[in-house]
Amino acid sequence: MPWTTAIVIALIALAAPASAEVFTWIDRQGVAHFSDYPPGELPHQQLSLPRPSTVPMSENLQQERRISGIRDEVRDLLAKPGRAQGRDQRAEEADRARVCDGYRDKLARIQSKLRAGYGNDKGNTLRRQRRITSQKLSRECILR
Incomplete structure (x- = not known):
């Protein structure tokens, strides 16, 4: 007691x-x-x-399962084989891959410059370039 x-x-x-x-x-x-x-x-x-505010752990787990399910559905949709690829479609995909690689390279260069140090104006410009390039990469390469 x-x-x-x-x-x-x-x-x-x-x-x-x-x-x-x-x-x-x-x-x-x-x-x-x-x-x-x-x-x-x-x-x-x-x-x-x-x-x-508090959220019960059970609600967090349910939300995580729901999001995982959506992620799996999207992955399955993206993995489904499309129609047979012709020469033009393969060339188009190769062009798109080059564009996407260009975006990734540009993002890497911008990130390297940000890590190297900068003044206020230069940092704002670099962050704006990174945001725009990242949006283009997402729209044209990832979400397509």
């Missing part, structure tokens, strides 16, 4: 910080602060935080 009481008290003590109050204020330098205690004589506000 004493162990049960000790465990209950420990659980209550651990749960107390989860329901702590949150205060916010702005200091003389204009910096916003958040804390679990009021700042004393500085004007402050107490924030009311919504309860955290």
Whole structure:
């Protein structure tokens, strides 16, 4: 019985910080602060935080199974053999493969430049190029 009481008290003590109050204020330098205690004589506000949302594990597992099923269906659809390939269709697929390889090479070059370091403007330009190239690769090569 004493162990049960000790465990209950420990659980209550651990749960107390989860329901702590949150205060916010702005200091003389204009910096916003958040804390679990009021700042004393500085004007402050107490924030009311919504309860955290939780999802039961069973729902997560069901969602994972549903997504896996959709992924398998898409994979099966993509793997189905089409009509017999003629010379023109093979040439078209070879051209598309070259274009897709070009996109992948360009993405690799952009990523290499991003890893090498950059200034703000250059980084924004590289990220925009990466986004556009990635979208083209997805539309023309992966989702097609």
